[in-house]
Each structure stands twice: as C-alpha cells, then as structure tokens.
Amino acid sequence: MAARPHQAGVLAVLTAAALLGPAAADEVLLPPPLPPPLPSHSAEYLLTRDGLPFGVMTLELIVTPAGAYRYEAHTKPHAAAVLMQALELGEDPSQTEVSIGQVDAGRFRPREYHFRRDGGEASRTLDLNFDWGQGRAHMASEGKPWSMEVPDQAQDKLSVLLALRQDLETAAVTAPGPAQAERSYRVADGGRLKTYSFRVLGHESLPGPQGERDTLALERSKDGQAVDYRLWTDPALHQLPVRVEREEAGGLYVMELVRVSGDGADP
Numbered sequence: 277m278a279a280r281p282h283q284a285g286v287l288a289v290l291t292a293a294a295l296l297g298p299a300a301a302d303e304v305l306l307p308p309p310l311p312p313p314l315p316s317h318s319a320e321y322l323l324t325r326d327g328l329p330f331g332v333m334t335l336e337l338i339v340t341p342a343g344a345y346r347y348e349a350h351t352k353p354h355a356a357a358v359l360m361q362a363l364e365l366g367e368d369p370s371q372t373e374v375s376i377g378q379v380d381a382g383r384f385r386p387r388e389y390h391f392r393r394d395g396g397e398a399s400r401t402l403d404l405n406f407d408w409g410q411g412r413a414h415m416a417s418e419g420k421p422w423s424m425e426v427p428d429q430a431q432d433k434l435s436v437l438l439a440l441r442q443d444l445e446t447a448a449v450t451a452p453g454p455a456q457a458e459r460s461y462r463v464a465d466g467g468r469l470k471t472y473s474f475r476v477l478g479h480e481s482l483p484g485p486q487g488e489r490d491t492l493a494l495e496r497s498k499d500g501q502a503v504d505y506r507l508w509t510d511p512a513l514h515q516l517p518v519r520v521e522r523e524e525a526g527g528l529y530v531m532e533l534v535r536v537s538g539d540g541a542d543p
Contacts, residue, residue, distance in 0.1 A: 313339055313379045314441055314514050317538030321531045322354070329354040333531060337438070343379040347434055348372065370394055375434040377406075382446065384439050389432035389464070404432060404464060413464045422467060430462045436472055441515040444492065448511060465498075473497050482508055482519060491518060 316338050323331035333351045352370040371393035377386040389404040402417040406426065413430070414423045431439050439461055460473045477493040491508040492515070498504060505522035509515040513536060520531040 313343070313345075313382065313384075314438060314445070315339065315538065317514075317516070317536060319516060319536040320534045322534050323351070324530045324532070326527050339379060345375075345377055345379055345384060345438075347375040347438060349374075349434060373434050375432050375438075377435065382442065383429070384431070384435050384442060385429075386432045386435040389434065406430070406432075406464075415464075415467060417467075424464070424468060426464060426469065427462050430464055430469065431472075433463060433465050436461050436463050437517070440474055441509065444509065444511075444515040470498050471500070473500070475503075477506075480508065484518075489518065 314337060318334065318336040321333045321335070322329055323333055331351050331354050333349060336348050336350075338346045350370070350372045371391070373392075374388075374390045375386050376388040377384060379385070385408070387406055389402075391400070391402040393400045400418070402415065404413055404415045406413050408428070411425055411428070412423050413426045415421065440459060443459055458473055458475045460471055463470050463472050465472075474494045474496050477495060480491055480493045481488045482491050483489070489510060490512070491510055493506065493508050495503045495506045505520055507517045507521075508519045510518045516533070516536065517531070518533040522529045
C-alpha cells in the first residue's frame with residue numbers, strides 16, 4: 277500500500293535522519309519560537325517644547341487572552357500650559373486616538389481607528405474602519421465619508437507603532453545581532469496610503485532613572501521625504517519608546533517617558 281502524500285513527506289525526513297546518523301540528525305535545528313504579543317501596559321510621557329512643558333501623553337495598551345487589543349493615546353495640557361492659556365484667555369486642546377483590532381499570527385491587525393480633538397476652533401474628529409474582506413478602509417471626518425483600497429498588512433497611525441515594536445521584538449529573537457537597517461509600513465493617513473519608513477541607527481545610551489539606559493535609536497520618514505522625527509526604544513521594555521524628538525517651526529518638541537506600569541519594569 278502506497279504511503280499518502282503527507283505520510284511520504286514524514287517518512288522521507290525520518291529515513292534521511294536514519295541514513296545520516298544521529299550526529300547529523302542532531303544538527304537539524306528548529307526555528308526559535310516567536311515572542312508573545314506585546315503585553316498590556318500603560319506609559320506616561322512629558323511633552324516639552326524647547327525645554328518648556330506643554331502637555332502630558334498617556335499610551336495604554338490592553339491585550340486580552342483572546343488576542344483582541346485596544347491601544348489608546350490621550351494627550352492633555354500640562355498644568356503650567358493650562359495656567360498660561362488661562363491667563364491669555366485661550367484654549368489648549370486635548371486629544372485622544374484609539375486603535376482597536378486583533379493580534380493575528382503575532383501581528384497587530386487594526387479594525388477601527390478613532391481620533392478626537394477638543395478645543396474650540398481646533399476641534400476635529402475622524403473615524404476609520406478596515407474592511408479586510410473587501411480590502412478597503414472606510415473613513416468619515418466631520419461627517420464627510422470616503423473610502424480607499426488598503427493592502428493586507430496596512431496599519432493606522434497608532435497601530436503602526438505596535439507593528440514596529442513587535443517586529444523589533446521578533447527580530448531580536450529570530451535574528452539576534454545588528455537590527456535590520458529599515459522597516460516600512462503602509463499606513464492609512466489623512467485619507468490616503470502613506471509609507472512610513474523607520475531606519476535603525478544603532479544602539480545608544482540615554483540617561484535613565486537608574487543610570488544609563490541601553491536604547492535602539494531610529495528615525496522616521498514618510499513617502500521617502502526628509503526625516504520628520506527620531507525615537508529611542510528600550511529593548512528591556514518591549515521596545516517601548518522612551519524618547520521622541522521632532523523639530524518643527526524652529527522649535528524642538530520632545531516626548532520623554534516618565535513612568536510605565538504593566539510590563540514588569542521600571543522606566
């Protein structure tokens with residue numbers, strides 16, 4: 277009786293191992309297991325402009341045992357900025373971004389993205405839903421709907437950070453050594469697809485609360501244009517960004533990690 281196709285494949289492997297002997301069989305190595313999805317955690321950042329505080333951002337990731345995730349970024353004015361705005365009779369907006377989806381085969385796959393900014397004339401809303409069956413993203417901003425085609429592994433503006441962190445985590449396990457020079461992602465941004473490219477610059481030491489912190493330095497660009505910001509991630513914190521720098525309108529904007537909870541490490 278002839279072996280079935282899948283049985284023949286197994287028999288061939290076993291036969292080859294027997295012919296080559298135990299020493300050769302021991303050299304057959306299985307690939308290392310992929311790291312688990314990023315754990316649930318909450319991180320708080322101080323936002324400064326030319327060294328002066330103007331806001332506080334909280335990034336919170338919740339991942340359920342079933343693999344569903346919710347990633348939320350909430351930004352509010354710093355107390356000093358609120359006082360200055362009050363004295364000038366102005367308004368300093370707060371904003372919230374939320375990405376909701378599923379962790380599928382070790383990858384973050386967004387299903388919804390929502391953006392809200394509150395603050396008088398600066399108020400704005402945007403809602404985005406991914407229809408993966410049709411390969412489209414449906415959006416509505418200020419009540420105006422539109423849609424566009426999206427590739428299978430597209431991200432939203434918030435989930436792309438999770439995708440980057442998970443890829444850096446995976447690379448550290450499956451290909452230890454120097455990090456891959458560049459990683460690119462297709463992102464639904466501003467009503468069209470953009471390519472976010474992250475170039476790895478190498479390891480750098482940054483001051484931390486308990487001495488020097490070993491970080492991975494990267495820079496980001498969109499659609500092949502000039503670099504728009506730099507970030508430093510901490511491998512000990514599942515590649516959580518600990519510092520982000522951006523130059524805009526002649527000022528230096530910095531996002532610095534203040535505290536983190538949920539993933540078993542101090543900032």
